[in-house]
Amino acid sequence: MQRKASILVVEDSAGLRENLVQALTMGGYDVRAADNGRSALETLEKDSFDVVITDIRMPGMDGLTLLDRVLSMDKKPETAVILMTAYMTIESAVSSLKKGAYDYITKPFKIEQLLHTVQAVIDKRRLKIENERLARELKKLNRQLEKKVRLRTKQLQDSQDKLQRSYLEIIKAFAVVLEERDAYTQGHSSRVTEYALRMAKEMHLSKDQMRALQIGGSLHDIGKIGxxxxxxxxPTKLTDEEWRIMREHPEKGARMIEPLSFLSQEKVLIRHHHERWDGKGYPAGLAGEEIPLLSRVLSVADAFDSMTSTRSYRKRMKLEVAIEQLEVNKGTQFDPRIVDVFLKCLDKYGIITSMDCIILAGGKGERMKADVPKVLLPLRGKPLLGYVLDLVGMFGMHKIYIVVGQGAEQVKQYVTRTYTLNGPGAHHGDSDGALAEKRIEFVLQAEQLGTAHAVMQVLPYLKRSKNGLLILSGDVPLLSFETINRMIEQQIRGDTELDIATAKLDDPGSLGRIKRSETGELEAIVEMADATEEDLAIKEVNVGAYCIASDHRFLDVLSDVQVNNAQGEYYLTDAVRLFLERGNHVGLYEITDPGEALGINTRQDLARAEEYLRKMRPRSHVSGLDIANRTSP
Known part of the structure; x- marks a missing residue:
């Protein structure tokens, strides 16, 4: 019977350390733990371990120093080291692997990812030990042992296949790190891959071709590592020499996966995804049908996502302009048939966007007189915040920031329990299931000083982000996917930096009123506490949903918001006023179903929401953050 693999966990955070020990033990490993590097070394001097999993950032001795000390020990066989960090860059990743780390895990991570990585490292270590043993044994064998040599050679080939798969996973990880280091290209490869797969399905390509697009799409820019x-x-125009260097990345990428013989289609796809239909592309100057079909598909997807994304040297194009560019370049840059298929898919499924989301969940809710924060009040058995999280889960957000205040720990516990590790997201079977585990960030608003103040608490987290931004209220639970999706599309198609959802209600209650000009443009949003009788007669209200363009210009005015209201709070609506005063255009999206606009501020509001859900057939109010992109095929 094979012994359990032994693991030493080194982590200064007691909670995370206990979770890791529990998860690994349940995974069938013999696990021990240390709370710092020095304690870990003392343990290693006494006992041997197959694997050490260590955090990089620890007081005293950090993880990289511990890695050097472990590798310098005279242990046979050697101990494999896995590094954990929330701050891995491409440079530090390459450096740690060069120093001798077997692998690394970027926080936050899912338990399944942890167990997969650990098992892969253990397999790799065992394979390395086995290969070394076989190498020594083969030196002693002679011709009389040819049968045994053939058997061992087969074992070595199997080992090589496993090592190739491990190498592919490492390359994919580098591709992700490459994108994450540049705020302008975050999510680019995944969006390009999704567009390409939509076209492949429309074109009825084979499963083998779709697999090649899935892998090749995720790795198509891997050569940019070089x-x-x-x-x-x-941020400015490249010189001729710089452009020559940039044009090398398809060839570099193809060479990077050259050792992986099972990725022959992907290698060709990557090498030729910048060829042009008229033969003026690179690196080979292929033309027309000479260009591999999958490269032609990826070329259109890559170009469209580049045009509709903000880059360091330019803003994103409007959707209509990007579509026009595809049409204009049919037959010159692009295969005309592929462009037609792409535009058909775009009309059918919509644009894929990169967005972050802020959910305001720190309100006091004093009028509710409840023992739990307002966003945790149940609506048909589910907390209000759950409806908002389920909605956000449909859009595949890059990051979700939940601003917490009163009852912060209760909110964190609910989200963690429901949407991570042991929650629904952990067992839906979807690769993006435990969405919160890798994407949700809690941001504390220590003093509840209004909506603008709440958003300001998130600004430090958005410094590098170039994604669009959606702001929602945790106490507005009835907004549908269709509503938010249309508002986002309006923002993408228009020339606005900010779009706001509105609704016309027979009884506007306490919601802020929308004041329009004679031409229908937004003039101001007036909170109820500051409204005149004339203002209160207005039926159109602010729903509390904001869509902000990727350059985040709207956020720049937040620092200038002053307390100019009866409540003594910093309002987002005041930020909107300042934004308008500085000559910016704000779009308004009126919700077709006013019932979705209901915000929960009183027990009566909660009862009305119950009645609304009872009467309405469920549309896009789903359970669990398990939908990566509702528009996907």
Whole structure:
């Protein structure tokens, strides 16, 4: 019977350390733990372990120093080291692997990911030990042992296949790190892959071709790892020499996966995804049908996402302009048939966006007189916040920031329990299931000083983000996917930096009123406490949903918001006023179903929401953050 693999967990956070020990023990490993590097070394001097899993950032001795000390020990066989960090860059990843780390895990991570990585490292270590043993044994064998040599050779081939798969996973990880280091390209490869797969399905390509697009799409820019940072991130026009260097990335990417013989289609796809239909592309100058079909598919997807994304050297194009560019370049840059298929898919499924989301969940809710924060009040058995999280889960947000205040720990516990590890997201079977585990960030608003103040608490987290931004209220639970999706599309198609959802209600209650000009443009949003009798007669209200363009210009005015209201709070609506005063255009999206606009401020509001859900057939109010992109095929 094979012994259990032994693991030493080194983590200074007691809670995370206990969770890791529990998860690994349940995974069938023999696990021990240490709370710092020095304690870990003392344990290693006494006992041997197959694997050490260590955090990088720890007081005293950090994880990289511990890695050096472990590798310097005279242990046979050697101990494999896995590094954990929330701050891994491409440079530190390469450095740690060069120093001898077997792998690394970027926080936050799912338990399934942890167990998969640990098992892969254990397999790799065992394979390495086995290969070393076989190498020594083969030196002693002679011709009389040919049968045994053939058997061992087969074992070595199997080992090589496993090592190739491990190498592919490492390359994929590098591709992710490459994108994450540049705020302008976050999510680019995944969006390009999704567009390509939509076209492949429409074209009825084979499963083998779709697999090649899925892998090749995720790795198509991997060659940029070999491009100097000053060229890759240059905010101005490239020189001729810099452009020559940039054009090398398809060839570099193809060479990177050259050792992986089972990725022959992907290698060709990557090498030729910048060829042009008229033969003026690179690296080979292929033309027309000479260009591999999958490269032609990826070329259109890559170009469209580049045009509709903000980059360091330009703003994103409007959707209509990007579509026009595809049409204009049919037959020159692009295969005309592929462009037609792409536009058909775009009309059918919509644009894929990169967005972050802020959920305001720190309100006091004093009028509710409840023992729990307002956002945790149940609506048909589910907390209000759950409805908002389920809605956000449909859009595949890059990051979700939940601003917490009163009852912060209760809110965190609910989200963690329901949407991570042991919650629904952990067992839906979807690859994006435990969404919160890797995407949700809690942000504390220590003093509840209004909505603008709440959003300001998130600004430090958004410094590098170039994604669009959606702001929702945790106490507005009835907004549908269709409503938010249309508002986002309106923002993408228009020339606004900010779009706001509105609704016309027979009884506007305490919601802020929308004041329009004679031409229908937004003039101001007036909170009820500051409204005149004339203002209170207005039926159109602010729903509390904001869509902000990727350049985040609207956020720049937050620091200038002053307390100019009866409540003594910093309002987002005051930020809107300042934004308008500075000459910016704000779009308004009127919700077709006013019932969705209901905000929960009183027990009566909660009863009305119950009645609304009872009467309405469920549309897009689903359970669990398990939908990565509702528009996907």
């Amino acid at each position: 491009i100097p940072e000053e060229v890759l991130s240059k």
